[in-house]
Amino acid sequence: MIRIFIISVAVAILLMGCAASNHTPQNAATQSIDSTSPGDQPQMCTISPHINDDGTWPFDDAWQIYRACSTGANDACVVSTEEEIDEQFDIQQAPEYIQQADETAAISSESGAAANADDIDSTPESQQFPEVVQSDTDKVIYLTFDDGPSSNTPKILDILKRENVKATFFVTGHHRNYTYLIKREFDEGHAIGAHSFSHHYDIYASQEAFFKDLEKLQKVIEKYTGSRTRLIRFPGGSSNTSYRLYNEDPYFMNRLCYEVRRRGYQYIDWNLSSKDSSSSFVSTSTIIEMATRDKSNDICLLMHDTFGKETTVAALPAIIQYYKEKGYRFGILDTTSFGYHHVHLFPRR
Numbered sequence: 102m103i104r105i106f107i108i109s110v111a112v113a114i115l116l117m118g119c120a121a122s123n124h125t126p127q128n129a130a131t132q133s134i135d136s137t138s139p140g141d142q143p144q145m146c147t148i149s150p151h152i153n154d155d156g157t158w159p160f161d162d163a164w165q166i167y168r169a170c171s172t173g174a175n176d177a178c179v180v181s182t183e184e185e186i187d188e189q190f191d192i193q194q195a196p197e198y199i200q201q202a203d204e205t206a207a208i209s210s211e212s213g214a215a216a217n218a219d220d221i222d223s224t225p226e227s228q229q230f231p232e233v234v235q236s237d238t239d240k241v242i243y244l245t246f247d248d249g250p251s252s253n254t255p256k257i258l259d260i261l262k263r264e265n266v267k268a269t270f271f272v273t274g275h276h277r278n279y280t281y282l283i284k285r286e287f288d289e290g291h292a293i294g295a296h297s298f299s300h301h302y303d304i305y306a307s308q309e310a311f312f313k314d315l316e317k318l319q320k321v322i323e324k325y326t327g328s329r330t331r332l333i334r335f336p337g338g339s340s341n342t343s344y345r346l347y348n349e350d351p352y353f354m355n356r357l358c359y360e361v362r363r364r365g366y367q368y369i370d371w372n373l374s375s376k377d378s379s380s381s382f383v384s385t386s387t388i389i390e391m392a393t394r395d396k397s398n399d400i401c402l403l404m405h406d407t408f409g410k411e412t413t414v415a416a417l418p419a420i421i422q423y424y425k426e427k428g429y430r431f432g433i434l435d436t437t438s439f440g441y442h443h444v445h446l447f448p449r450r
Contacts, residue, residue: 240429242400243438244268244421245371247296247334248378248407250282256414257406258285264421269434270406271296271334271369274321284325292433293322294332294369302336305344305353308360331436333361333368340370340443358444367436370443371403375420377413378405388416393423400429401441 246257249272261268269292272283287293297304298318304311319329337343339358350356361368375392377383392402402420404413424431432438 240398240427241432242402242424242429243432243434244402244404245271245294245334245369245434246404246406247271248273248300248405249276250279250286251276251406251408251410252279253408253410253414254279254282254406255285257417258282258289258291260414260417260421261291262289264418264425266421266431267291267433268431269294269332269369271332272318272322273300274298274318275300276407280321281325283322287326290433292332292435293326293330294334294434295319295322295330296334297336300336302341302343303347304336305357306347308357311357331366332434333366334370335368338370338443339368354444358442365436367434367438367440368442369401369434369438370441371401372397372441373400374403375413375416377410377416381409383412385412385415388412389419389423392416392420399439401434 244261244266246254246268249270254270257268267290270283270286271294272280272286273296274280275298283293295315295318298314298321304314315333323329335341335354335357339354341354344353345351358368373392373395375388377388377391388404392404404410404417406413421431
């Protein structure tokens with residue numbers, strides 16, 4: 102009886118601790134996820150990052166899951182990486198506040214301001230929204246690769262060359278020993294898009310921070326291709342919730358999507374994910390299954406060519422063969438392409 106009583110008390114104390122830990126400080130959105138001090142981070146009980154069967158989120162503030170627990174501080178807690186969570190929400194509907202269709206929601210004085218010296222362009226008074234051609238009616242697939250170049254990129258390029266297939270690479274600049282591969286991608290006829298220099302979500306702290314990072318990457322792209330790109334893919338996609346770690350404005354991504362378009366860019370999301378970055382290791386068979394599950398005629402497929410994506414390399418020939426047998430052509434993206442936008446509320450013109 103004494104032992105049962107002691108166990109009961111211990112369980113009660115643990116449950117009380119978990120309940121109390123569900124209260125996240127108001128300033129959590131401004132704290133860095135890279136903190137190495139466990140005591141500074143809020144904690145929650147174990148929570149699942151998976152979407153419910155009906156498509157709803159299993160918790161109120163999805164972005165807070167990144168800060169659910171400090172590593173090693175509590176065995177009852179789990180930590181999910183930004184990439185893992187982004188994959189869980191990659192093509193889900195954005196939060197309700199993004200679905201509010203008031204045209205004034207996507208505008209702020211910030212979005213209308215002229216670019217400063219650190220920005221990619223000094224935007225003229227006339228807005229530069231690129232004209233977008235409607236999505237193709239024939240069967241087309243756009244193979245896209247994020248987060249490279251890396252040691253896996255040459256293997257992917259070899260496969261694409263052998264199969265006589267073109268793709269779009271959304272490159273970064275933080276693997277500096279491999280950025281020279283951007284030249285090979287470009288020379289072999291693939292499209293080059295910007296995926297941020299750092300691929301760190303602090304670029305969403307402000308529009309100035311985002312465009313400063315973009316400018317840094319543009320210089321790398323220009324070095325190897327002789328020109329800049331007008332294609333952008335946001336880290337995490339346009340509907341990412343990770344930005345809220347660094348920015349408390351609930352409409353920030355709407356404003357940023359509007360601003361990049363106003364400056365003449367096209368941002369590209371996706372309508373099918375291979376799920377190759379949903380965990381630290383995804384099997385080749387799973388990647389093939391996920392990358393071929395959509396039966397629509399117009400597909401923009403998300404894949405990755407960064408380090409650790411050897412199974413993506415292994416899956417690519419089968420993915421290409423599948424779409425060839427189904428009669429798809431392989432396209433490359435440009436500023437006139439349909440954007441597959443997850444967030445697309447722009448002021449009406």
